[in-house]
Amino acid sequence: MNRSLIALILFSISTLCESQDHNILLIISEDNGPEIGCYGTNIETPNLDQLANEGTLFENAYVPQAGCSQSRAALLTGLYPHQNGQIGLATWNYEMISSDIPNAVNTLKQNGYRTGIIGKLHIKPKSAFKFDYKAITKSNFQRTDMNLYAEKASEFFNSSDKPFYLQVNYPDAHRPFIKQINGIPKKPLKVNDVTPLSFVGINHPEIRQQTADYYNSIMRLDHYVGDLLKALEQSGSSENTIVIYIGDHGADLPRGKRTCYEGGVRIPMIIRWPKAKENQRRSELVSTLDLFPTICDIAKIKTPKLLVGQSLKEIIHGKDQAWRKVMITEYHVHSNHNPWPQRAIRNERYKLIFNPLAGEVNPGYDFTMSKKFFGASESNLLDTSTEEVRLAYKNYRKPPLFELYDLKEDPYEFKNLAKDPEYSKELKQLNDLLLQWQKESEDPFFFSKPSRKLFNLIRDSGTKNRKKISYKSMMNIRH
The missing domain is CATH 3.40.720.10 (Alkaline Phosphatase, subunit A)
Structure with missing residues (x-):
């Protein structure tokens, strides 16, 4: 078999492999x-x-x-x-x-x-x-x-x-x-x-x-x-x-x-x-x-x-290639123990979390810190942490309207900068982008009122049984 024929066979095999799904x-x-x-x-x-x-x-x-x-x-x-x-x-x-x-x-x-x-x-x-x-x-x-x-x-x-x-x-x-x-x-x-x-x-x-x-x-x-x-x-x-x-x-x-x-x-x-x-x-x-x-x-x-x-x-x-400059995530509920509508957006450096039910206790906090997961009490666990971390846990339990973090200086999100005037520009930029995304994605939890409705619906259904909750009428579903 001559070399040119061998080369042709090898090329054909290679081409066949590449064309396969x-x-x-x-x-x-x-x-x-x-x-x-x-x-x-x-x-x-x-x-x-x-x-x-x-x-x-x-x-x-x-x-x-x-x-x-x-x-x-x-x-x-x-x-x-x-x-x-x-x-x-x-x-x-x-x-x-x-x-x-x-x-x-x-x-x-x-x-x-x-x-x-x-x-x-x-x-x-x-x-x-x-x-x-x-x-x-x-x-x-x-x-x-x-x-x-x-x-x-x-x-x-x-x-x-x-x-x-x-x-x-x-x-x-x-x-x-x-x-x-x-x-x-x-x-x-x-x-x-x-x-x-x-x-x-x-x-x-x-x-x-x-x-x-x-x-x-x-x-x-x-x-x-x-x-x-x-x-x-x-x-x-x-x-x-x-x-x-x-x-x-x-x-x-x-x-x-x-x-x-x-x-x-x-x-x-x-x-x-x-x-x-x-x-x-x-x-x-x-x-x-x-x-x-x-x-x-x-x-x-x-x-x-x-x-x-x-x-x-x-x-x-x-x-x-041209790629997105921000990443957006969300939260609604897991089991009925922890409803908490929430939205978050980050860019290369800063991250904003939006809590439409700001000032209320997040049920997910008590669920996560409960005896279901830890033998030690919440206070005993937090006694080992710094004051900055304890403040972050207070925000976790009762979130403010906005949480703003500098992920370069604070990658673990302990220091909320939302009320610091020095970062008002970053907060506004991210919030404007988040609002734009909520409109474009037809987010039904754009404001606190629908978020409150979902929260109450889940909370009132309780955790003793797992019956279906009639939440779908609230959703602007794309399909």
Whole structure:
């Protein structure tokens, strides 16, 4: 066989591989922010670190709302919770306004992809998402049979005869924070091995113990992500599969989950795209709302109208493009224990949080600081913190109308600058942009009156049962 013929064959094979539709593997972990080795945390996460080395790590990635169902529904619909209706937990009977809202799963399926999910969906109605394959559909917070995730994924990879989309949802690092299961992690961290997460600001032994086991949960997550990626490699599909890893929101610790603080809405996001730029770190303000448009780009299909995100394809390939200058997040409710309508906007340096029910007690504060999560009392926990941190917790409990933070000088949001005249210009600029966005996105909680109506509706329904709440008539839903 002459050299020119060999070259022609190799070129043809290469062209064929490049023309094939990419598979998509979406990995979602529970309740963890960017507390991973590759993001600078001193814990062992070799598999996620390697994924970052082979792809793109986003340093400023966000979810629209720091809640499980709300985050996942936003990701798959490409819409904010106030737009798709999933403003609270599916397990508390909050749900999307309609099954007809376009979503990534159905869009891929309609365009020739085989779709699968391993782990919980946690969105209502479930029937809106037409998966071809389902396994381990429970939350599995006790972390039983964790080996099954990779085994079921292997079955899916090896039985797919067309491009596939597989979504794998792991239970770590959701509460309860479990130190070790089946010897994993091999060397669990202990209370004296760690310091509390900086955004918590409380250096109490109980907080440190929970932090240690939170890290242990993340290290266990990394182990099983490694098994999953190995199964993908062994299936022969790795070189044609785009791998996306995200956390669904930040840690379930004070000033984290169920808030608009950075500890709640900022997440890890890593994307490995074969033949794209490797080992790059990007600082753009990106959102999980950008994933549906990105998935459409991957599959070479038309992006549905009304999506609010942008495709990340050009960034992943190392190119510069016009990008958003601000990031907006929101909060409504989680379970009925913690309704608190809230909006937040940040730019490169400053962040503004808007509390339409200012001056009232945020029920989420008492819920988070309660005996449900901590043996120590609130006062005992806060005794270990500085005066600045204690003042921040007062604002957390009874929020003012505006909270303004300088994220360069105060990345953990302890010093509220909203009443400082020196920062009036920054406050006005961000508030004007937030108001503009609320109008453009048809935010029904533009003013305090509708926010009060939602708050009362949820509060009056109580926490003893989980009956449906008639909130949908309040929503200006886009679909």
